[in-house]
Amino acid sequence: MILLEPHSFDPYMHLSAFSRETGGAGAIASFIGVVRGDRKDVRALFLDHFPGVTERAIKGAAAEAEGRWPLLGLRIVHRVGETPVGEPVVLVTTAAAHRRAAFEACDFLMDYLKTDAPFWKKEISGEGEVWIEPRAKDYADRARWSK
Amino acid sequence: MILLEPHSFDPYMHLSAFSRETGGAGAIASFIGVVRGDRKDVRALFLDHFPGVTERAIKGAAAEAEGRWPLLGLRIVHRVGETPVGEPVVLVTTAAAHRRAAFEACDFLMDYLKTDAPFWKKEISGEGEVWIEPRAKDYADRARWSK
Amino acid sequence: MARLLFFGALGDAMGRERALALPDGVATADALIAYLCASDPVFADAFRRTKVKLAVNESIVDPEAPIGDGDEIAFLPPFSGG
Amino acid sequence: MARLLFFGALGDAMGRERALALPDGVATADALIAYLCASDPVFADAFRRTKVKLAVNESIVDPEAPIGDGDEIAFLPPFSGG
Numbered sequence: 321m322i323l324l325e326p327h328s329f330d331p332y333m334h335l336s337a338f339s340r341e342t343g344g345a346g347a348i349a350s351f352i353g354v355v356r357g358d359r360k361d362v363r364a365l366f367l368d369h370f371p372g373v374t375e376r377a378i379k380g381a382a383a384e385a386e387g388r389w390p391l392l393g394l395r396i397v398h399r400v401g402e403t404p405v406g407e408p409v410v411l412v413t414t415a416a417a418h419r420r421a422a423f424e425a426c427d428f429l430m431d432y433l434k435t436d437a438p439f440w441k442k443e444i445s446g447e448g449e450v451w452i453e454p455r456a457k458d459y460a461d462r463a464r465w466s467k
Numbered sequence: 468m469i470l471l472e473p474h475s476f477d478p479y480m481h482l483s484a485f486s487r488e489t490g491g492a493g494a495i496a497s498f499i500g501v502v503r504g505d506r507k508d509v510r511a512l513f514l515d516h517f518p519g520v521t522e523r524a525i526k527g528a529a530a531e532a533e534g535r536w537p538l539l540g541l542r543i544v545h546r547v548g549e550t551p552v553g554e555p556v557v558l559v560t561t562a563a564a565h566r567r568a569a570f571e572a573c574d575f576l577m578d579y580l581k582t583d584a585p586f587w588k589k590e591i592s593g594e595g596e597v598w599i600e601p602r603a604k605d606y607a608d609r610a611r612w613s614k
Numbered sequence: 615m616a617r618l619l620f621f622g623a624l625g626d627a628m629g630r631e632r633a634l635a636l637p638d639g640v641a642t643a644d645a646l647i648a649y650l651c652a653s654d655p656v657f658a659d660a661f662r663r664t665k666v667k668l669a670v671n672e673s674i675v676d677p678e679a680p681i682g683d684g685d686e687i688a689f690l691p692p693f694s695g696g
Numbered sequence: 697m698a699r700l701l702f703f704g705a706l707g708d709a710m711g712r713e714r715a716l717a718l719p720d721g722v723a724t725a726d727a728l729i730a731y732l733c734a735s736d737p738v739f740a741d742a743f744r745r746t747k748v749k750l751a752v753n754e755s756i757v758d759p760e761a762p763i764g765d766g767d768e769i770a771f772l773p774p775f776s777g778g
Contacts, residue, residue, distance in 0.1 A: 331482075332483040332486075335478075335479050335482065339478075339479075339499070346501055346503035347498070347499075347501070348501065349496075349573075350498075350499075351496050351566060351569070352494075352497075353494060353495075353696050354486070354492060354493050354495065356564065357490075368625060370619075370688060398695065419498060419577055420608065423570070423573075423574050423577075426570075430566055430570075433696040437693055437695045437696075438621075439694060439695030439696075440693070441622075441694045442623075442626075449626075451622055451664075451691070453664070453691075454692065454694050515707060517751075520751065523754075557778045566696075577778060580777040581776070581777055582776070584777045585772065586775055586777030587704025587707075587776060588777065588778075589705075589708075596708075598704055598708075598773070599776055600773075600776050601775075
């Protein structure tokens with residue numbers, strides 16, 4: 321399941337639902353990204369996306385993950401629009417028989433979302449709005465998965 | 468928080484409570500291990516441990532993780548006693564400012580729990596009871612973290 | 615008319631969407647960018663600040679890709695999600 | 697008397713806990729294992745099937761570590777959690 325979510329979402333409800341769907345899985349890895357409020361006076365993150373194209377691109381990355389690891393399921397929820405500080409902005413969870421497949425696929429998908437999915441991210445603070453590009457570290461993380 | 472849990476537990480309640488504790492964290496990684504029911508007619512897993520010693524050993528590994536990665540928190544819940552098929556047997560979750568620290572610490576702690584924490588694991592099936600030692604893959608995974 | 619879409623920082627600078635009658639000689643993605651840079655200082659400035667990829671009818675294309683009337687042409691700054 | 701604790705497969709074979717008056721000459725972890733293997737075929741068999749580490753008073757010790765009356769000596773097959 322791949323979901324672009326314009327509203328607040330509860331990642332734990334998603335995780336719980338996902339685990340019910342993937343009953344046979346021994347291993348469930350997950351990652352939750354939260355809008356950090358520890359810098360300047362950031363108030364929110366705004367996520368722009370390309371309707372239709374973004375969903376299709378993420379589906380492609382999910383299919384790649386399913387080709388590379390023996391997954392029993394995955395779920396990706398990504399906020400779009402404005403997400404206030406302290407709220408989850410992304411959830412990736414993967415299920416497999418064994419933990420390495422679940423961990424690696426989850427890690428791969430997060431690296432993909434950070435640098436290669438059609439999203440554009442703006443920090444909204446008291447000082448104004450700033451569009452954020454990935455850090456060099458994000459591109460380096462993503463490059464780990466090149467075949 | 469490190470908890471040896473003799474009863475069924477809800478990993479999503481733990482994750483939710485953990486995320487409230489670690490408000491400033493941008494990244495929360497987690498792993499849930501579930502007793503798999505896809506092999507033979509396994510009915511449950513029995514986990515033996517060494518009271519006092521097991522908790523202390525896990526605390527040592529948690530302290531090592533906190534030394535190696537800039538964590539904002541971690542929580543480990545491990546079942547002891549009998550866990551029926553389909554129920555969670557272990558939860559590890561880690562919080563950090565950025566995702567690599569959270570992912571790697573979570574992965575490290577799971578590898579530790581699989582091979583180096585004082586637990587002993589028995590599969591209970593219709594055919595009887597079998598003590599399970601780690602697979603070669605588990606030891607290889609663990610060896611990735613040697614300094 | 616072509617339909618131009620602008621995302622991220624470009625969307626803030628240019629507006630999300632414009633209709634444009636492609637002038638004669640503007641028949642590739644590259645030529646369109648050159649035309650916009652020459653005719654619109656706001657675009658030229660925004661384009662200078664960031665690397666931009668183009669998608670024609672929802673597929674990312676090379677700079678020499680052909681474009682024409684009726685196409686939807688999207689201007690995509692570097693992706694950044696999560 | 698020493699207090700012996702057995703975990704995992706060894707616990708199933710030997711019972712979880714035994715009190716043992718250490719015989720003369722049994723003053724190290726190694727010597728205790730040799731004594732138990734010689735005197736108890738169940739232990740000898742279980743010990744042969746798996747690698748065992750010893751903890752004396754809750755610390756893992758080398759085979760040549762000294763043991764004595766009043767010690768708690770735990771027999772630990774390979775750990776396997778998660």
